[in-house]
């Protein structure tokens with residue numbers, strides 16, 4: 001996903017292996033990124049471009065009039081089965097493939113408005129009706145959507161507008177009675193009903209309370225840092241030769257304190273794994289749903305009512321505003337390159353988009369900033385120097401004025417020493433050129449130069465200059481900059497995640513939700529990138545739209561380093577795997593306290609991976625042969641045997657989970673209980689697999705509506721999570737949240753209140769008071785507080 005598609009990767013690697021040794025050497029030992037780029041670029045042949053073109057062509061990213069009728073039909077099938085969400089997504093797919101101002105697009109919008117109506121999404125429904133009409137919805141069908149519009153307006157309490165719309169509709173019938181008599185009668189009856197509804201609502205509105213608005217306190221940094229944009233004043237920027245740039249606490253920091261709140265400089269939505277096309281199937285149109293169908297391609301907001309780009313079927317947005325902004329900032333250039341960008345992967349796409357964004361930072365200013373650094377040779381890598389010189393040669397006098405005198409203390413800061421979320425900062429993230437393999441560098445260079453060639457071609461084919469002058473006249477220079485970025489991304493790309501809630505139980509009212517962290521996009525956050533890694537960090541990170549927030553997850557004393565986990569967390573991965581991952585992806589050996597501690601007791605391993613003795617239940621210890629830890633027991637067993645037993649169990653639990661998701665609850669429970677019993681013979685009670693089974697059992701009982709049993713199993717799963725991730729971890733917060741919902745739905749008031757408070761305490765530290773989770777918990781709490789004290793039913 002991040003890298004180019006496999007077919008292109010292996011093509012380029014093959015090309016590399018066939019290069020004469022002398023050329024390979026010249027590229028491997030290129031002194032500068034500029035040489036690397038120009039040399040690789042000169043090797044790109046027309047047939048290579050043709051091959052890449054054929055790969056890009058496999059992505060259906062254009063408009064195609066045959067798609068909308070297909071998707072509308074499929075959507076209608078879902079609609080009839082009352083799967084309104086499923087229908088909405090399929091109508092959206094139809095909309096994105098339809099050309100603007102056609103019957104196709106307007107019909108899809110109108111159908112989607114109906115599905116949204118049944119999902120109680122009245123605002124979105126209204127917008128879709130307007131869109132349908134804007135794109136030329138057929139006159140004869142107007143009354144149908146207009147009635148829907150009135151229903152929405154009434155439900156939303158916008159009674160004046162509702163009244164106006166009714167009157168308008170009535171007068172248009174009177175003017176041209178195009179409807180058959182029977183239809184007209186139905187319409188009349190509906191209008192009558194709606195008029196009465198308006199009346200009723202008018203009498204009621206006085207008693208309706210004002211909508212509670214979200215609390216926005218603590219959403220922003222209390223005091224912004226003077227040196228580092230987007231950081232709080234409790235944070236300081238330091239640099240030393242060993243650690244590079246890093247952040248420290250300049251005062252004592254308490255758990256939950258907001259330290260960084262930064263909007264991505266650039267972000268690109270992850271398209272999700274796209275399966276190759278299977279020709280010969282009944283339809284070439286894919287009905288599967290990916291994140292690209294559910295999240296705005298600019299702001300990453302979740303929405304069921306996407307608005308597509310007018311030019312392609314790939315880019316979709318939450319609103320017309322997002323679409324326009326994306327178009328003005330970058331999509332006007334990216335739109336014709338859709339398939340190519342998908343084939344070249346997210347990293348290449350980010351590199352292009354950053355460059356397109358850099359244009360808006362007043363090119364002169366960017367160059368000045370870059371030139372400012374020439375004076376400080378020690379801080380400046382040879383590559384960037386070279387590029388800066390190349391860049392500055394085009395602005396002539398400008399650089400000379402600024403190239404003298406002022407020194408910048410930390411790379412990436414401006415001449416006043418301020419570190420900002422801008423291209424200058426992005427440009428100074430380390431590319432680790434010396435650590436990447438020659439093939440990898442060649443792959444990046446060739447991919448970027450293929451992209452540059454396409455940009456050039458797009459430019460010359462369009463007289464109105466799609467590529468703005470700054471880009472096209474210096475395409476090679478920006479090509480080097482893009483290459484540098486691509487190389488930076490392996491270490492500096494930040495996954496933007498969101499918590500996806502899935503309902504455990506079917507019914508809409510008594511929802512218990514399971515939360516899963518999913519990767520939505522990849523972005524660059526220059527300030528977040530200043531943080532060093534620890535496998536047991538003292539901060540916690542979360543995202544809202546494209547904004548990252550970092551909060552202290554524990555007390556951080558003045559002068560201590562602020563640390564963040566790059567992925568391999570000590571509660572999810574063993575020390576050997578973490579070390580390996582950090583070395584291969586980030587090129588360093590982790591010496592964090594967790595790693596040092598674990599290296600010393602590697603023989604025992606963590607409790608959530610421990611096997612236990614068949615005979616006495618004590619924890620087993622050792623390498624290839626494990627022996628019982630209890631002195632009075634002589635049991636021993638081979639690790640291989642235990643591992644195959646565990647794998648076997650994993651597989652069975654997997655199939656029990658499948659039964660569960662197919663609604664075969666009783667069967668799933670029977671199996672899970674048996675497996676659970678079996679596991680007691682060889683897994684410790686805190687083994688993560690045991691936790692997984694307990695969690696599945698909790699889900700199954702919740703789906704049956706047996707809250708008590710569900711809660712009992714969830715509490716056991718909670719214990720495993722607590723051992724593995726710690727009592728104050730975000731994972732623990734989510735489990736407590738689930739448990740609170742269970743108690744709440746089961747009317748176990750005392751337990752519910754207690755658990756809500758625990759969940760709130762934990763999640764507040766990680767997400768802050770404005771998160772959806774905290775808001776939901778507070779709603780539950782106030783509901784519980786209002787109830788008569790603990791008299792409403794059974795306790796677990």
Ligand SMILES: [Zn+2]
Pocket residue numbers: 296297298299300301317318319322
């Ligand atoms: Zn948006």
Ligand SMILES: [Zn+2]
Pocket residue numbers: 309310311312313314315331334335336
């Ligand atoms: Zn487009």
Ligand SMILES: [Zn+2]
Pocket residue numbers: 534535536578590591592593594595
């Ligand atoms: Zn570590």
Ligand SMILES: [Zn+2]
Pocket residue numbers: 613614615616617618628629630633634635
């Ligand atoms: Zn034993």
